[in-house]
Amino acid sequence: MTYARFAYVYDELMQDAPYDNWLELMEKHKSEVQPSMQSILDLGCGTGTLTVELGKKGFQLIGLDNSADMLVLASEKSRDARVPIQWLEQDMREIELVEKVDTIVCFCDSLNYITSEEDVQAVFQSVSANLKEEGYFIFDVHSLFKMREIFGDHTFASAEDKTSLIWQCFWEEEEYLIEHQLTFFHQTEELLYERFDETHVQKAYEIEDLCTWLSEAGFKIASISADFEYQEPQEKSERIIITAQKREKNVSKG
Structure with a gap:
């Protein structure tokens, strides 16, 4: 990744x-x-x-x-x-x-x-x-427990000083894979908020x-x-x- x-x-x-x-x-x-x-x-x-x-x-x-x-x-x-x-x-x-x-x-x-x-x-x-x-x-x-039960198919959010995050998790049981869909709102030097998105994938073992x-x-x-x-x-x-x-x-x- x-x-x-x-x-x-x-x-x-x-x-x-x-x-x-x-x-x-x-x-x-x-x-x-x-x-x-x-x-x-x-x-x-x-x-x-x-x-x-x-x-x-x-x-x-x-x-x-x-x-x-x-x-x-x-x-x-x-x-x-x-x-x-x-x-x-x-x-x-x-x-x-x-x-x-x-x-x-x-x-x-x-x-x-x-x-x-x-x-x-x-x-x-x-x-x-x-x-x-x-x-x-x-x-x-x-752990497999954390990936399946804590991340699972859940949505999280956080708001820091300059960056806010919406974090959606999608669990795939058959392959032990979790897809993290991340949406960021980051404050620029002009004090505006810029959005960008990333997708990360992890696997449990x-x-x-x-x-x-x-x-x-x-x-x-x-x-x-x-x-x-x-x-x-x-x-x-x-x-x-x-x-x-x-x-x-x-x-x-x-």
């Missing part, structure tokens, strides 16, 4: 996103699981809010997104914060790094925008190819399928939790968080 004009209202509408929770998750991971972690690739980094905050913690950051508009805004943030970050406009199914990294993350349900099973498997293979041996892949997805594809890509599951509570997912969990470790290659002895 490539964001268009949405990129320029994204931060205003994401003010309540759980950035502090993601940051805490990564600090906890380094402290308890991967103390040697230094280099991080942030997949689907968007406008770079979390990427920059991780950079402020002293990690070596690469931010990757397929939206040039998002990356323009991300680059401005890192420059203003004086945090050195490499920004890459790439498809997460075909990651190309100069050097492998310690950890790869993909937060904010970015993986739900990959709407075919084959493409999710391609992402996992690409992630594995760009991770150091025994490196970690940490990501979250909207069963946890068991994600684990199978991770295993096929050379990972072992380190943990599965939900909603930043560090407990196993429940029936009504909304955000599933999976941590997987790249398996060490077997070294043949001869």
